[in-house]
Every structure is written in structure tokens, then in C-alpha cells.
Amino acid sequence: MGHKMHIKNPIIPLVGGIISLMVAMGIGRFAYTPILPIMQGHVHFSEAMAGYLASYNYLGYLLGALSASMLAWRKGKSFYVKVYLLISILTTILMGTTENFMYWSGLRLISGFSSGVVFVFVASIVLDSLEQRGRTMWSGFFYSGVGIGIFLTGLIVPILNDFWGWEWTWVGLGFIAMFIGIFPVVFMREVPSLVRTEQLATRIDGSTGKKGLLIGLIASYGCEGMGYIVSGTFLVAMVEGIPGLGTLSALSWAFVGVAAAPSCWIWAVIAKKYSNIVALYAAYVAQMIGVILPVIFPSTVGVLTGALLFGATFMGITMLTISEARNIFPQHSSKIIGYLTVSYGIGQIMGPIIAGVLTTRTGNYNGALLFASITLLSGMLFLSAAYIKRVLQRKPE
DSSP: OHHHHHHHOTHHHHHHHHHHHIIIIIITTTTHHHHHHHHHHHHOOOHHHHHHHHHHHHHHHHHHHHHHHHSOOTTOHHHHHHHHHHHHHHHHHHGGGOOOHHHHHHHHHHHHHHHHHHHHHHHHHHHHHHHHTTOGGGHHHHHHHHHHHHHHHHHHHHHHHHHHHHHHHHHHHHHHHHHHTHHHHHHOOOOOOOOOHHHHOOOOOOOHHHHHHHHHHHHHHHHHHHHHHHHHHHHHHHHHTSTTOGGGHHHHHHHHHHHHHHHHHHHHHHHHHHOHHHHHHHHHHHHHHHHHHHHHOOSHHHHHHHHHHHHTTHHHHHHHHHHHHHHHOGGGHHHHHHHHHHHHHHHHHHHHHHHHHHHHHHSSSHHHHHHHHHHHHHHHHHHHHHHHHHHHHHSOO
16 A cells, blocks of 8 residues: 555655755765865865865766666665665764774765765656656755755754764764654655656667767766866855955855756756757856856955855756757666766766865965866857757758
8 A cells, every 4th residue: 555655646756756866966066165174274285186086976876877878786775775865974974983084085985975875876766756856857856955954954954063063063963864764765756667668668769960969968067067066066255255255155055956856857947948958058168157156256246146046957957958969869767877877976076176186286266266167168169069969950951
């Protein structure tokens, strides 16, 4: 009876999926951003080291996402969602028990792996459930879990730090994650899989035009991974370093979460009206403005507007890119998503390292944010070149 109710009522897996993303992504993956300047103030490590520490997490995420996509997991997706949610919670708590950089690196690597596995498996469970019930437009609500988790950390981190310091901030976030994570651990269940188009397909349209589009998407998505993650890692530390704006650092991260929560649903509506590509162009432009705005206008308005634009786009670009790639090669969508994940993951690993080194050498974040903006512009140009080439190929001779 309970299993039948789970299939008939998509609200249960949807809520479980939202909370899973809050725990594994919003807290487990992104809590590092608002805690970073607090840790640096007490433990005194450089921006370059902070970049390496972030990259260990993103390397773990890449390995986790690829493992979830390509390996055989015999006990079912929901089982591993629950296991890796618990591992994510444990690594969050343990971050507050040491000041050893190597220990931190290992914990961030494991945390990243856990978030990658959880993201892939819980997305599959939730999206399959919504598809079976004809509620695919609800997918935007599912992705809001990342933004809600980010918003939560932006509010709670300064409060926990004021009372107990950075160590107990990690521990406190871990216990909060444990409390809210009870729901998916208890109720998250798989639904019987649909027979998908890619399983029935016997041949792939491998036309040069489509392959060119895919290569453009993969290249642009790699640039997005490298560009967005600079703000995704250093935004709070950057705001902390702007004279007179230090008190806005945690609030800026909360603004990212507020904008991220509804962003996927909003971009889905825009894409339905104008197409994925038009929506992607708009999202890239908005993100570039959001990233560079604090450099051009280092003020309250500049910082908070930049945070809103950044939050409103980074999850949207992911959703739109994957959706467009699946439209190009629907028969092999899993393989295509794997290619995109590798490109994005490599960009995420490289971005914090390059930004950290630039910041350490220049003494401020301006160079890092400029690098991020140029990288995002490159991503948009890769996308444009691929689509312009296809349009030209379609013209009759």
C-alpha cells in the first residue's frame, strides 16, 4: 500500500528530493563558501590553499557523478541515496574537528563524492516519478533544493559562528542536515523505471551538424563550470574583503540562495516560450554581469545585485544545457550527460585553483572575477559558434 501511494503521489519523492539536495548540495557541498573566510581568519591559510581545498570537493563530485552514471549499483538507487546522505552529514560534522589541511582535503573529497552520487540518483528517482505522473514541469521545484540549502547556510552560518566559532558551525550544520535528512532517509523510494526512447532506439543521427552542436555545448558547459565556481567558492570571502561591506558577506550568500531556489522553474518557462538556446544566451549574459558587478560597483547594491544574478543563473544553465543536449541526441541522453558532466567537472576543479593563485599573487579578487567573466564569455562564444555553423550548413547551396 505504501509503495503504491508513493507511485501515485509525486509529492513524497519530490519533497524527499528537495531535502536531499538541501543536505548533500546546499549544506554538504556549498556550506564551505560562507564558512571559508571565518576559517581563514582563525587558521590563516591562503586563497591558493582555499582554492585547492575547494577543488578536492569538486573532484570528488565529478568522481561521484560519473560512478553513479556508469557503474552497476546492485542495491537500488534509493538505498545509496540514503547511505551517501549519511556520509555527507558525517563529513560535514567532521570538518569542525580538526585544523589539519590534509584531513580537510580528504573530507571534502569524500563529501564531494557523496554529493555527486546523491545528485545523480535522487534526480533519477524524482524525475522518473514526475514523468510517470505527467508532472515534468515540477522538476524546477526539485532543483530548488540547492538554492534553499544555500539560503539556509547564508542565514545560519553567522549565527552559529557568533555563538560557538567556526568549528561548531560545521558541527551545527551537520546536525541540522541530520534532522532534516530524516524525511528522505525514511520515505525515499524508487519507482519502476519507464522504458525510455534511448533503450528502443536502434540508430543515432550522427550528422555533422548535430555533432557540432554537441561539441559546442560541451565546450561552453566546461567554461561555465570553470567560471561560475569562482563566485561559488569565493563570493563570501570577496565581499568580506571589500571595505565597509564585510557585514554583507553572509547576506550575499543568502541572496544567492533566494535567487537560486526558483531559478530552474523560471528558466524552464522562458525556454518553453523562446527555446533552450535563447534562454542559455540570456542566462550567460546575466551571470557574466553578476560575476563582474562587485568589481565595477563595490557597493551594497553592486554586491547584492551581483549575488542575485549569480544565484538566478548557475543552476538554470545546468538545467538548460542538459535539456538541450538531450534534445540533440535523445537516444543516448545518459552518455551525453556523462560527457557534459566530465567537461563541467574539469572546469570546476580548475576554476578555484586558478582563482586562488591569482588572488594570492594580486592580493585581491578582481583578477579572479575578471578571469571568471572572460571564461563565461568564452562559453557563450563556443555556444554561438556551434549554432551559427549549423545555421550556415542548413542554407541551400
